Amino acid sequence: MSEIANDKKGILLETGTNEFEIIEFIVGKVHYGINVAKVREVITPVPVTPMPNSHPNVDGIFTLRGRVMPLVNLLTCLGVEDQEAASKNIIISELNTFFVGFLVNQVSRIHRVSWSAMEPVPDTAADSDMAVGIIKLEEKIIILLDFEKIIAEINPQINAKMVDVSQGSVELQAVRKTKKIMIAEDSKMLRELLIESLHKVGYINITTYPNGKDAWDALAAFADGGLPIEENVHTLITDIEMPQMDGHHLLKKVRENKKLEKLPVLIFSSLINEEMRLKGETIGANGQASKPEINKLINLLDTMSL
Known part of the structure; x- marks a missing residue:
């Protein structure tokens, strides 16, 4: 994932332009996005220690650069039935001063978009409460997930x-x-x-x-x-x-x-x-x-x- 890291390092937006960058990733067959500002790095899978009585969407905990953090399985969270088929990556994120890893099938690339291009999720869409908006590209739709909601569900504190x-x-x-x-x-x-x-x-x-x-x-x-x-x-x-x-x-x-x-x-x-x-x-x-x-x-x- 060095290409993603280099792309992230190379993007320096002028503050206040109403633009942002998203890292596109895939869970199951659906394309999702996370704000680059929330991402610290992308890694390949690491050893995970299961924890007793943990939330069903949490696979366990792991250590990265001396920091212990939970691994949230987005495949489980988003209802993907076949979790063995595709290769996987872990997105390391910092949210609300809380470090967490998100297990996904594949991290793709970075897109620069305007906040004005972000559209609301239709109310009739399944699991619409898990998303904050959608970005329509020429060849695909990228769903922006509500990661704060996901974290709040596994850590109500x-x-x-x-x-x-x-x-x-x-x-x-x-x-x-x-x-x-x-x-x-x-x-x-x-x-x-x-x-x-x-x-x-x-x-x-x-x-x-x-x-x-x-x-x-x-x-x-x-x-x-x-x-x-x-x-x-x-x-x-x-x-x-x-x-x-x-x-x-x-x-x-x-x-x-x-x-x-x-x-x-x-x-x-x-x-x-x-x-x-x-x-x-x-x-x-x-x-x-x-x-x-x-x-x-x-x-x-x-x-x-x-």
């Missing part, structure tokens, strides 16, 4: 941390109730968890949008309305990986707009690592927190909004 919050004093909660918060987050599950957690600590005036484009349209309308932006929004919280418009591109457009440029923007994403943190800082993020660090997000929100 991740989502539990999203609602384990420190509420603060009554006086602090009273001030929080006066602030208007906008959230751009494509995952319905995470939007609901965020709302629940923020409501607990007093941030009750929240407006959510399922992607960066819808959030931008709302912000642009506020800017055209003539009122200072703080009359409508005190702080924007945005994910990075979203269809139509990603969080970095959304942030870039905010900073380029004279009426919005001072709006505090916080990034809350599973993609926060050293490289992505630097990208966020470069285009003007006021703060960044990795999911599920909800208390860190709330502390940043207090700093920006109060």
